[in-house]
Amino acid sequence: MNRRPVRTRPWLASFIIALFFMAVAASAAVGWWYARESPAHQGPIVLVSIDGIPATDLRVYGAERSDTPAIDELALDSVIFDRAYAHSPQTLPSHVSMLTGQLPLEHGVRDEAGFAMNARAKTLAALLRNRGFATGAAVSSFLLRPQSGVAQGFSFFDADLPVPTAGEAPPLARQGALTIDAAEHWLQLQGSQRFFLFLQVDRTDADSAIARIAAALKERRLYDDATIIIAGDHGETGAGTSLDDTALRVPLIVKQPRSGGAGRRVLTPVQHIDLVPTILDLVRAPVPGELRGRSLRAVLDNERGTIPSRPIYAESFAVTWWPLSRMAFKPVNGGRRR
Numbered sequence: 001m002n003r004r005p006v007r008t009r010p011w012l013a014s015f016i017i018a019l020f021f022m023a024v025a026a027s028a029a030v031g032w033w034y035a036r037e038s039p040a041h042q043g044p045i046v047l048v049s050i051d052g053i054p055a056t057d058l059r060v061y062g063a064e065r066s067d068t069p070a071i072d073e074l075a076l077d078s079v080i081f082d083r084a085y086a087h088s089p090q091t092l093p094s095h096v097s098m099l100t101g102q103l104p105l106e107h108g109v110r111d112e113a114g115f116a117m118n119a120r121a122k123t124l125a126a127l128l129r130n131r132g133f134a135t136g137a138a139v140s141s142f143l144l145r146p147q148s149g150v151a152q153g154f155s156f157f158d159a160d161l162p163v164p165t166a167g168e169a170p171p172l173a174r175q176g177a178l179t180i181d182a183a184e185h186w187l188q189l190q191g192s193q194r195f196f197l198f199l200q201v202d203r204t205d206a207d208s209a210i211a212r213i214a215a216a217l218k219e220r221r222l223y224d225d226a227t228i229i230i231a232g233d234h235g236e237t238g239a240g241t242s243l244d245d246t247a248l249r250v251p252l253i254v255k256q257p258r259s260g261g262a263g264r265r266v267l268t269p270v271q272h273i274d275l276v277p278t279i280l281d282l283v284r285a286p287v288p289g290e291l292r293g294r295s296l297r298a299v300l301d302n303e304r305g306t307i308p309s310r311p312i313y314a315e316s317f318a319v320t321w322w323p324l325s326r327m328a329f330k331p332v333n334g335g336r337r338r
Contacts, residue, residue, distance in 0.1 A: 040284040041257060043133060043194040044187075046213060046228045047124075047275075049098065051091060051141060053203040054235030055084065055251045070211035074228065077259040079300055083269040084252035085312045089237040092143045092150075093315075094272065095200070098231060099123045099150055101276030101291045104315055109148065111317045117149025122288065124276045125196060126153025131285050134195040138183035140202055142172045154198070158182035176205025183209075184216050193222050200233075227282060228255040231275065243314050256300060266299050268307050 055061045059068060060075040061082070087097045088104055096102075096109040100121045104110045108118035125135040136156035144150050144159060151157040160182075161174050183199045201209045210230065217223040232250030252270065255262075273293030280287045281295035298305035 041227050041282040042225070043192075043196065043283075044190075044217065044222055044226045045128070045133070045196045045279060045283075046217075046226060047098075047196075047198045047279075048206070048209055048213070048228070048230050049095060049198070049200040050206040050230065050232050050251070051200065051202045052234060052236070053206065053232045053251065054246055055082075055232065055249050057203070057235075058251050060253065061251060068207040070207045070214060071230065071253075074210055074214060074230070074255055075253055077262050078228075078253045078255040079261040079264045079266060081252035081254070081266045081270050081296075083267060084231070084250050085248045085269060085271050085314065086232070086234045086250050087272055087314050089234045089242060089247040089314070089316055090318070091141055091233055092148055094233040095144055095150060096121075096148070098233065098272045098275055099125070099198070101273045101288075101293050103273060103292065103313055106292075110315065112143055116147065117152070121149070121152075123150070123153045124279060125198065127276070127280060127285060127288075128196045128283070129153050129155070131283060132194060133283075134190055134192075135198075136183070136186040136190075136195065137198040137200075138179045138186070139198075139200040140173050140176055140179040140205070141200060142170075144200060156186050158186070173202065176201040176208065180205070180209050180212050184212055187213070187216050188220075193225060206230075224259075225257045226255070227257060227279075229253070229275070229279075231272070243316055248312075248314050254296075254300060261300055261303065264299075264303055266296075268299070268309055269312055270296060270307075271310075271312060 057063055059065055059072050060080055086094045088094045090112050092112050092115070093104045093109045096107050096117050097104060100107050100117070100123055102121055106118070107121045109115040125137070129135045135154045137151070137154045138158040142161060146157060146159060161171050179199065179201055183197060187197055199209055199213065214223060217226050230251060230253040235247050235250055237247045271293065273291065274296050275293070277287045277291055277293045277295040278297060281297045287295065294307060296307060298307055
């Protein structure tokens with residue numbers, strides 16, 4: 001019995017061929033995307049917070065000074081954010097926002113004294129520790145003592161202040177050299193490069209901190225692969241009551257692995273709450289959905305990258321009286337927004 005030859009309709013054959021070439025093209029596109037996608041940062045990640053320094057105090061932001069050579073050298077390897085802002089002119093609320101990615105009204109620390117971080121807030125250290133990073137910190141200010149909540153997630157947290165002698169008031173800070181000693185010692189003990197170090201020093205110790213940490217990383221041949229972030233906690237504040245550029249505009253300098261983007265300047269306003277999403281994005285960790293900040297990776301990875309502009313929120317609970325004509329910020333939920 002003879003079988004009839006199977007006849008394929010011309011349009012069906014063309015459709016199958018088209019589907020085949022579309023699949024090949026799609027596979028090539030996906031492969032190209034993965035090829036160009038920068039790899040996850042494996043560490044080390046170092047965040048250095050400088051207490052009480054406005055952006056305009058550093059040479060990279062136009063200051064006429066030559067006494068910060070280590071910061072100036074690191075800035076040459078870095079992306080510079082020209083308009084970075086704190087959420088508070090006070091040390092403790094500012095640092096909690098920096099480390100949690102939350103506004104003061106969310107993490108609950110709205111003044112220097114009598115406040116502790118909301119138990120529901122998660123620090124960057126806790127999130128990175130869950131991703132396998134070793135976490136260490138050394139701080140100079142009494143305001144950042146563990147009882148404030150900022151020690152959450154750190155396996156090592158050095159905040160030891162000198163013991164006062166009889167009749168002396170308890171110290172509110174320690175010498176920056178002691179803080180840097182503790183941070184450098186912990187860094188040297190790390191068995192791999194997958195670690196996160198947070199270091200907080202006063203402005204007078206900032207250049208020494210950068211010089212010593214950079215040298216320690218270079219000694220261990222980790223500098224080229226390191227992500228180093230310099231951030232001011234707030235600017236010149238006086239009594240901690242003003243909410244203007246002098247008090248809130250801070251330096252933000254990001255040195256990436258292999259000095260990616262070195263020399264680039266970003267003009268879009270950014271905030272402290274953008275730091276946590278950015279670092280999590282760099283290590284390809286999930287970003288908690290409740291965070292208001294956004295990752296800055298787009299402008300770190302690509303000179304043509306953009307990030308959307310957003311309102312800048314800042315607040316101060318310090319008591320003061322100002323003539324209405326001098327108020328630059330409107331009240332929002334107990335604070336003021338630029």
